[in-house]
Amino acid sequence: MEVVYNPYDPAVNDDPYPVYARLRREAPLYHNAEHGFWALSRHADVSAALGDSALLSSDHGPVLDPAAWGPQARTYLSFVAMDPPDHTRMRAIVSRAFTPRRVAALEPMIRQIARGYIEEGVERGTFDFARDFAAKLPLDVISELVGVPPSDRADVRRRSDILVRYDPQGKMADTGLKSILSLGDYYASIVADRRATPRDDLVSALVADGGLSPEEIVAFLFLLIGAGSETTTHLLSAAWYWAWRHPGQRAAAFGGAITPWVEESLRYDTPAHGIARRLTGAAEWHGVRVPADAKVLILIGSANRDESVFPDPDAYDLGRDTSRSISFGVGRHYCLGGPLARLEARVALEELTKAVSPSYEIDPDGVRRTTHGNVRGMVRLPTTVAPA
Structure with missing residues (x-):
């Protein structure tokens, strides 16, 4: 039977890795006619595609879903949905404000926020790790960086959720459109x-720089507060879940292997597991010609399980070499927030291992995954913990 890959299939969403393995073996260039995209799954092809922004344009955004795909993507995904020279200009300006020094200075604040949520969880004994910790921590950190007051954060999270949901039919409810518009108004009020x-804070630095219009700053805030916090949310949940599933690796993690825990979780269950691009001209992969303007899905999640690069790729192993993992992309679109995501994950996991016994439990029947076409992660992760 021929391999079938449909990212909207609930079974594939639950566990795409067997299908990815078949794609790499049998159909390294795969065509899904129903949803109108081609897919690359091997590490070599994925790395090359991510690095070739002339052939594979970002100008329709990185999201596969029809409602999000198109030139309008830059409105809420900022320079992630741009090519040079616009991308070069905007990324350079944002990078000046989003400096390594500014990111590093966040560590004490990240640690304080993490401790607060962990203490609440330990006191309750049973809580939802995804909802009550992994989703809240990154949003609070980004909100502190940007200057969103604590009283507004729950509402910002609720309204920004629409940006990371999907509808394979390309339809968006009126309530979703109103949510996005109201969020844009809120961000505009912060800029003003x-x-x-x-x-x-970061917004003040961007305003003072003078290189971005108010509308461009608002678009960047959509990216940073919405999609930007989601990667860290799913990274934290993946680390917590897969360590629970693998007791030997959990022992290593709680024994101090925090950085390997972060890096192997990024490789093993990559949050941004698919990135869409528009083909600027006809191209050929594996003997098949793909026409110009085609939608190409670059499967980072598959590349990070490629057996030609990672021995025994389906093993969750904190001792492995993850240096060729491409979880945050390649080339000019390498994730600007990658260092912050790694910092948040390291600090959060350090604090968890200090406060929580390694014998924590997860209710597997209560685990629920996101249904986003490009992003892989958990939205429900019921956990029972005891003090360390």
């Missing part, structure tokens, strides 16, 4: 406030 009264 910082223009009038600068503070020591």
